Amino acid sequence: MRPRVLALLRGRRSATAGEAVPLRPGDLTIGSYNVHKCVGTDRRFDPARVGEVIAELDVDILALQEVDRRFGHRVGLLDMAGIERRTGLRHVPLSSVPLGQGWHGNALMLRRGEVTRLRRLTLPGGEPRGAAVADLRLPAGPLRVVSAHFGLLRRHRARQVAAILEALEAADDMPTVILGDLNEWRPGRRSSLMALEGRFEGVRPDHATFPSRLPLLPLDRILGRPYGLVEMVRAHDTPLARLASDHLPLKARLRLAAVHGTALANAA
Numbered sequence: 001m002r003p004r005v006l007a008l009l010r011g012r013r014s015a016t017a018g019e020a021v022p023l024r025p026g027d028l029t030i031g032s033y034n035v036h037k038c039v040g041t042d043r044r045f046d047p048a049r050v051g052e053v054i055a056e057l058d059v060d061i062l063a064l065q066e067v068d069r070r071f072g073h074r075v076g077l078l079d080m081a082g083i084e085r086r087t088g089l090r091h092v093p094l095s096s097v098p099l100g101q102g103w104h105g106n107a108l109m110l111r112r113g114e115v116t117r118l119r120r121l122t123l124p125g126g127e128p129r130g131a132a133v134a135d136l137r138l139p140a141g142p143l144r145v146v147s148a149h150f151g152l153l154r155r156h157r158a159r160q161v162a163a164i165l166e167a168l169e170a171a172d173d174m175p176t177v178i179l180g181d182l183n184e185w186r187p188g189r190r191s192s193l194m195a196l197e198g199r200f201e202g203v204r205p206d207h208a209t210f211p212s213r214l215p216l217l218p219l220d221r222i223l224g225r226p227y228g229l230v231e232m233v234r235a236h237d238t239p240l241a242r243l244a245s246d247h248l249p250l251k252a253r254l255r256l257a258a259v260h261g262t263a264l265a266n267a268a
Contacts, residue, residue, distance in 0.1 A: 026140045026257020031059040031236070032179040032220055033249035034149070037066050038077045040244050041213050049244040051083050057236055057249055061136075062089055063147035064107040065181045068100050076101025083109070094120065094132050104130030106147045106180065113138035123148070123163055125156030131164055135174070141260035144171070148180040150192075157184060157192035165195060175259050176200075177230065178223040181247065185217040193221075200225050207235045209248040222252045229259050 023029070033054065038047040054062065069075050076099060080091040089109035094102050101107050103120045117135040122128075131148035146164060150157045168176065178200060184192050187205050196203045200223035208215035215235060224230030236249040 023253065024255070024258075026255070028061065028138070028140065028254040028256055029059040029251065030061040030063075030145075030177060030179065030222060030230075030254050031057045031249050031251045032063045032065075032147075032181070032222060033057070034065040034181040034220065034245060034247035035067060035078070036245040036247060037069065038245075041211070041246055042243060046244070047078050049240065051079060051086065053236075053238075053241050053244045053249060054083055054089070055086050056238060056240065057251055058087070059089075059251060060111045061143075061145060061254075062109040063145070063179050064102065064109070065147075065149040066105045067102040067107040068095070068105050075099045076107075078107075080109075087111070092118070092134060094118070096120070103132045104128055104149065106130060106132050106149055108132060108134055108145065108147050110136070116142075119167065121163060121167055123150070123160040125151040125160060126153065127151055127156075129156075129160060131160075131180075133164075133167060133171075135171075138256065140257040142174045143254070143256055144168075144174050144176040146176065146178040146180075148178065148182065150181070150183045152183060154184075154186075154190075154192045157182070158195070161193060161195045165199070175229050175256060176225050177254070179221060179250070181219055182221045183219050184221075185219060196223060201227055202230055202233060207233055207250060209235050209250055211246050212242045212244075212248045215248055220247060220250045222250055224252075224254070226259060228255060231255055 035050045088111045092108040113136050119133040121131040134145045136143045150160050202223045205218035209220040210217045231253045233252040
């Protein structure tokens with residue numbers, strides 16, 4: 001096994017479902033989860049099991065990848081109404097086709113707040129990939145969420161990063177998170193995410209999420225700006241999460257009220 005892979009394995013950090021993460025007034029939790037079309041590591045198609053992992057996560061904002069069938073009709077695979085009843089997370093309509101749940105497989109769910117602007121980006125590359133850019137009005141202040149799933153080739157990922165940065169530069173400035181399966185594990189100059197260095201915090205690989213049974217590679221990311229917006233990024237490593245998909249979910253805390261300089265005594 002290569003030394004770099006061993007180092008990633010030794011350095012990986014995770015949070016189990018029972019681990020307490022204290023929230024301060026105005027803090028939010030955010031997560032990202034590639035559900036692998038609801039096919040688990042036992043090769044069983046089981047959307048209900050994925051819903052259970054989402055309930056374990058217990059986040060306020062959740063980005064999902066691979067929520068639709070990829071071939072044929074892009075039909076959504078999750079019971080979004082059931083997940084909302086269980087967790088309070090509402091599905092944000094992103095699909096451009098009937099019965100779809102995501103944009104190029106990317107879905108977004110919110111526990112509170114509203115979407116004030118929504119953009120669907122078609123990302124460049126050799127395979128269909130996309131990103132959703134949602135501007136949110138939340139009790140703690142505005143937040144921009146970019147949910148993405150990057151391609152398998154490094155040169156395509158670099159172009160996809162450039163496309164997202166171009167879209168962000170054309171928009172009004174606000175606290176922003178980029179999260180999803182970015183398919184990059186390399187650190188330093190070999191990384192396709194280098195253009196994000198200095199603009200977003202959390203670009204360096206740190207938390208292994210793939211493969212879920214023995215996580216070695218940090219393919220999933222939660223990046224934030226300005227500095228201090230994103231805290232306590234962890235892989236959600238539980239027995240069910242290791243079974244339900246080939247990726248572990250990633251979870252973090254957002255200090256949105258602190259970034260905006262607001263005090264919300266009852267926001268959590």
